[in-house]
Amino acid sequence: MANNPLLRLSLHNGRLIDPANGVNCVTDLHLADGRVLAIGDAPADFQPERQLDLQGLVICPGLIDLCARLREPGHEQKATIASETRAAAASGITTLCCPPDTHPVIDTPAVAQLVSQTAKRLGHARVLPAGAVTQNLDGLKITEMAALKRAGCPVLSQADRPIRNVQVQRRALEYAATFGLTVFLHPCDPDLCEGGCVHEGRVSTRLGLPGIPEAAETVAVARDLALAEQTGARIHFRGLSTARAVEMLTEAQRRGVRASGDVSLHQLFFTEDDVASFDPNYHVIPPLRTAADRDALRLAVARGELSAICSDHQPHDADAKLAPFPETAPGISTLETLLPLALQLVTAGVLDLPSVIARLTVGPAEILGRHLGQLAPGAPADLCVFDPTALWTPTAATLISHGHHSPFLDQEMRGRVMLTLLGGRIVFESAR
Amino acid sequence: MNSPHSQLDAHGNLKHFLAINGLNRALLTDILDQAEGFLSVAQQAVKKVPLCRGKVIANLFFENSTRTRTTFELAAKRLSADVLNLNISTSATTKGETLLDTLRNLEAMQVDMFVVRHATSGAAHFIAAHAAPHVSVINAGDGRHAHPTQAMLDMFTIRRHKPDFTKLRVAIVGDILHSRVARSQMLALTALGVPEIHVIAPRTLMPAHVAEAFGVRVFHDLREGVRDADVVIMLRIQRERMNSALLPSAHEYFYLFGLTEKRLASARPDAIVMHPGPINRGVEMDSQVADGSRSVILEQVSNGIAVRMAIMSMCLGTQNLRSQQLETTAHGE
Numbered sequence: 184m185a186n187n188p189l190l191r192l193s194l195h196n197g198r199l200i201d202p203a204n205g206v207n208c209v210t211d212l213h214l215a216d217g218r219v220l221a222i223g224d225a226p227a228d229f230q231p232e233r234q235l236d237l238q239g240l241v242i243c244p245g246l247i248d249l250c251a252r253l254r255e256p257g258h259e260q261k262a263t264i265a266s267e268t269r270a271a272a273a274s275g276i277t278t279l280c281c282p283p284d285t286h287p288v289i290d291t292p293a294v295a296q297l298v299s300q301t302a303k304r305l306g307h308a309r310v311l312p313a314g315a316v317t318q319n320l321d322g323l324k325i326t327e328m329a330a331l332k333r334a335g336c337p338v339l340s341q342a343d344r345p346i347r348n349v350q351v352q353r354r355a356l357e358y359a360a361t362f363g364l365t366v367f368l369h370p371c372d373p374d375l376c377e378g379g380c381v382h383e384g385r386v387s388t389r390l391g392l393p394g395i396p397e398a399a400e401t402v403a404v405a406r407d408l409a410l411a412e413q414t415g416a417r418i419h420f421r422g423l424s425t426a427r428a429v430e431m432l433t434e435a436q437r438r439g440v441r442a443s444g445d446v447s448l449h450q451l452f453f454t455e456d457d458v459a460s461f462d463p464n465y466h467v468i469p470p471l472r473t474a475a476d477r478d479a480l481r482l483a484v485a486r487g488e489l490s491a492i493c494s495d496h497q498p499h500d501a502d503a504k505l506a507p508f509p510e511t512a513p514g515i516s517t518l519e520t521l522l523p524l525a526l527q528l529v530t531a532g533v534l535d536l537p538s539v540i541a542r543l544t545v546g547p548a549e550i551l552g553r554h555l556g557q558l559a560p561g562a563p564a565d566l567c568v569f570d571p572t573a574l575w576t577p578t579a580a581t582l583i584s585h586g587h588h589s590p591f592l593d594q595e596m597r598g599r600v601m602l603t604l605l606g607g608r609i610v611f612e613s614a615r
Numbered sequence: 616m617n618s619p620h621s622q623l624d625a626h627g628n629l630k631h632f633l634a635i636n637g638l639n640r641a642l643l644t645d646i647l648d649q650a651e652g653f654l655s656v657a658q659q660a661v662k663k664v665p666l667c668r669g670k671v672i673a674n675l676f677f678e679n680s681t682r683t684r685t686t687f688e689l690a691a692k693r694l695s696a697d698v699l700n701l702n703i704s705t706s707a708t709t710k711g712e713t714l715l716d717t718l719r720n721l722e723a724m725q726v727d728m729f730v731v732r733h734a735t736s737g738a739a740h741f742i743a744a745h746a747a748p749h750v751s752v753i754n755a756g757d758g759r760h761a762h763p764t765q766a767m768l769d770m771f772t773i774r775r776h777k778p779d780f781t782k783l784r785v786a787i788v789g790d791i792l793h794s795r796v797a798r799s800q801m802l803a804l805t806a807l808g809v810p811e812i813h814v815i816a817p818r819t820l821m822p823a824h825v826a827e828a829f830g831v832r833v834f835h836d837l838r839e840g841v842r843d844a845d846v847v848i849m850l851r852i853q854r855e856r857m858n859s860a861l862l863p864s865a866h867e868y869f870y871l872f873g874l875t876e877k878r879l880a881s882a883r884p885d886a887i888v889m890h891p892g893p894i895n896r897g898v899e900m901d902s903q904v905a906d907g908s909r910s911v912i913l914e915q916v917s918n919g920i921a922v923r924m925a926i927m928s929m930c931l932g933t934q935n936l937r938s939q940q941l942e943t944t945a946h947g948e
Contacts (some may be wrong), residue, residue, distance in 0.1 A: 241654040311670070327846050359667070383823045384824050385823075385828045386820070386828075388822040388823055388824055388825050388828040388829075389798070389828045389829070390736060390737070390757075390760055391736040391757075391758055391759030391761065391798055392736050392737070392759070392760070392821060393736075393759075394822075396669055396823070461737040461740050461741070473722050476886075478731065502713070505715060506713065506714060506741065507714070507733070507735040507736070507737040507740075507741040507747075507757075508735075508737040508741070509736060509737065509758070510710035510735055511680040568930050
């Protein structure tokens, strides 16, 4: 795909939705040299090599996913950079941020570059590796953060292994702030989470499954907000799951604490009740919470208090999910349902189409601190074209991702990606 | 595959026995009635009926248990089945064999029924979902989730003393949080029409939202909780939970939640006292109560065999021969 030619392209009659620039109209888009050349009329001397009529389709910036596991290096039995970036391209996702919990961990420039350069060579999607906060994610010794930044890590993360020692956490935030690096935090108090696999509540009590209380998240959020306030560091809460934690975040934001948050898309659809049959497709961390939490998360996304929606894509091999519920690996394969599910939020009246697109493009771009996720002239021609009305049904057989575990399979979805461009090259085109 | 109703076959008959959820009062009553019929087998000179002759039942215990395994073994033998006892504990898994590998190996030995005990909640459902279609699975305790045969033998014991479930007040005392027995009891009592269930424990041993989850009343004071109870069920408290962040000491536990004759005085005069065993004397209850006239603890043990015979034969679809065969056996003697 990297060898796909860089074309001069004219896309006619599509509805261009570019929330960053407040654009929402039917127009033409002209691309040259991997960038947006013009919107509306083309320059007089522009001679496109290919012209497409996109009537009835939506053009938006390529989607940006703040958290997708690619499993390479180290866990290639689950997935590879090739398989998952190809799945991303077919899903309209042009930029992926992957957590550092690979093997070896992304805690040195060498591993960071291995990941981003492998992705670059394959050319299906832009991969931005999150560098580890501590060496080997051990929670004790901080990494060479400046070197990781130079190697292309836009942010730092502990993946899902929070730092237990508060002093280490404070020092890590201070050191990261020295270089203006945002730290992604998975808010879960390690002691309160320990051994838990579902939300502590009615369902965990009925099923006798060890629970993770709401306080596991709120305690961690409170701690990290206090540290961010004290240090002035920029933090981002990855995958909030409780109403109370969102309240705490927005209250801190009002006081000027430099903190943001996102939600994993499945948290906006499911609740603890979906676990009731021990189906490991609902085993996710943080766990599915109550209906009240889900509704509060939806509202926070609508208001923009949570400015990004993530796939939290976690491909697994079949064996990882073939065990009694608590012994299965948490996480589901969600890249390929990201857009159609997000569009269901529009159908459900949670937010309008431009806002949904904003949470999948400019919202995450701002968190990454990258000038992506918008389509003004001169911007990289990363874009996604989708048919908002097309019906299709994802199945294990049709998934490109090597991860086949998802509660969303075999359900009819509305909204299908037709064309994906990465830096002006076509990386996915649906056979219409 | 995982629906709570998957323990029934297409005709609504018992295929697996995994949990009380999804089983209605009629079916539970049927189990109790069938068990009544099996109670007399123990009184015969030859304590056997040929209902499951030629069937192979494997006791698959991933967690140690002498008592439960023994009563399952006796129940199977009294039904004339061949019994395999496998104490897998953690040896197979530390060798890297998965639960499913173990299962496949046993299926290859033409086993008809697995009786499974496992430390993980949901393990019995998992095994039932992945077992070959002809295999029945009985849950002999999975994690904190369920221990439905224990609950049924408790129901059986209660019914022999208090025939009308719809008039009872039942108190369950102890480590509700970690107890699969309590969970199955609460569901069975509710399904059989018991209007008032009390659960009594310190807050550290009370699971979240238990009142909402099971429709029970929560107490933290023993005397209040057992007031006017017809049945008092004491739960076993694991030694390792003492001296931890859950409980300070056995001494304080007994002082607050141990059942004594004095505290039992607030229950109804004809109340019965139960315990799934083994008892920690001087922790959950004192010996005076355990060995007293109101204790039915040893009855629970003998009833356990009859109830497990009923459940095993129903799952194997052989219980319909019961009346006829019981007669044959009687005449044959």
